[in-house]
Amino acid sequence: DAAINRIAAGEVLERPASAVKELVENSIDAGAARIEIDIADGGKTLIRVTDDGCGIAPDDLPMALSRHATSKIDGSDLLNITSFGFRGEALPSLGAVGRLTITSRAAGEEAAMISVAGGSAAPVRPAALSGGTVITLRDMFYATPARLKFLRTDRAESQAIGDVVKRLAMAEPFVTFILRDTSNGDQRTTFRADAETGDLFDALHGRLRTILGRDFADNALRLDTQREGFHLTGYAALPTYSRGAAVAQFLFVNGRPVRDKMLLGALRAAYMDVLSRDRHPVAALFVDCDPTLVDVNVHPAKSEVRFRDPGTVRGLIVSGLRHALAEAGH
Ligand code: ADP
Ligand code: MG
Numbered sequence: 001d002a003a004i005n006r007i008a009a010g011e012v013l014e015r016p017a018s019a020v021k022e023l024v025e026n027s028i029d030a031g032a033a034r035i036e037i038d039i040a041d042g043g044k045t046l047i048r049v050t051d052d053g054c055g056i057a058p059d060d061l062p063m064a065l066s067r068h069a070t071s072k073i074d075g076s077d078l079l080n081i082t083s084f085g086f087r088g089e090a091l092p093s094l095g096a097v098g099r100l101t102i103t104s105r106a107a108g109e110e111a112a113m114i115s116v117a118g119g120s121a122a123p124v125r126p127a128a129l130s131g132g133t134v135i136t137l138r139d140m141f142y143a144t145p146a147r148l149k150f151l152r153t154d155r156a157e158s159q160a161i162g163d164v165v166k167r168l169a170m171a172e173p174f175v176t177f178i179l180r181d182t183s184n185g186d187q188r189t190t191f192r193a194d195a196e197t198g199d200l201f202d203a204l205h206g207r208l209r210t211i212l213g214r215d216f217a218d219n220a221l222r223l224d225t226q227r228e229g230f231h232l233t234g235y236a237a238l239p240t241y242s243r244g245a246a247v248a249q250f251l252f253v254n255g256r257p258v259r260d261k262m263l264l265g266a267l268r269a270a271y272m273d274v275l276s277r278d279r280h281p282v283a284a285l286f287v288d289c290d291p292t293l294v295d296v297n298v299h300p301a302k303s304e305v306r307f308r309d310p311g312t313v314r315g316l317i318v319s320g321l322r323h324a325l326a327e328a329g330h
Helices: 002-012 016-029 058-064 090-097 145-150 154-171 200-212 214-218 261-271 310-327
Strands: 034-040 046-051 099-105 112-117 132-138 176-183 186-193 220-227 230-237 249-253 256-258 283-289
Touching: 016 034, 016 046, 016 090, 016 132, 016 154, 034 154, 058 099, 058 112, 090 099, 090 132, 154 176, 154 186, 154 200, 154 249, 154 256, 186 200, 200 214, 200 220, 200 230, 200 283, 214 220, 214 230, 220 310, 230 310, 249 261, 261 283, 261 310, 283 310
Parallel strands: 034 176, 249 283
Antiparallel strands: 034 046, 046 132, 099 112, 099 132, 176 186, 220 230, 230 283, 249 256
């Protein structure tokens, strides 16, 4: 069973950044308003995510660690997914690849903790915590040196973690995110985004200013258009504010950060006539639709999607962006 857990874990958890993604998504699903992430040595020795979400009751802690146990959907609803999590795989996988400790306190319950290492859990114990959840993963891949060897430098892994946190912070502008990085014993806050207020567009604009900078925010065109059940929102920069590399293209489907060739291609196509070949548009695009029109369950890490009607989505992005660019005189 421990072996099965380790194999399955490999599909979800390739590197520290994938662990951070799973943990922060759980905090978002738990309704957290504030999420703090501490890492050390590129996340290889320490990942700790602290949130003020709904918490887990002591009796539910062992459940949270068992494979395919999720409190989020009832199995009959795989086509109608609105939470980040739904597979019930992350926590058992984390417990299989490192030393995992969950400390939590749900409303009206006592605080409690559970630890698991090498896939076997210790009994639930009382703990001290005023609310929310703290999940600590130490020494990821310590039991599988082969995987450890494939990790990149601490610096590269830290950067991948920063990237994951920023994408989730864009998806959740009303939530505060703080990322602290300890390397060589030296702790620094490497990213901080305080909860935005106002309507969703204001909040998103403020969050993008924090993450992409004032120049982006000042050059951003607001998108808000729909077609056949698909809604495109977000901000895309004027062609004058482009980049020399495709590093600032952020795509979200139903609130979930995704990497999708079709969506990236549509973004590029929209700017084709206004940008030279060596320049890349900067944009954060959000496509929302009925959950039944898109499959997010293509890959265990849930970063790929499959639209039932990709042509409509592509058309919406290309025409929505071209229209906004034309209105701005491009
Ligand atoms: P999934 O997110 O797919 O449900 P996970 O393995 O990531 O599966 O988490 C298992 C369960 O543990 C969740 O369904 C949730 O009930 C609980 N859980 C995990 N993290 C948190 C958290 N930060 N706050 C509250 N509950 C949590
Ligand atoms: Mg989860």
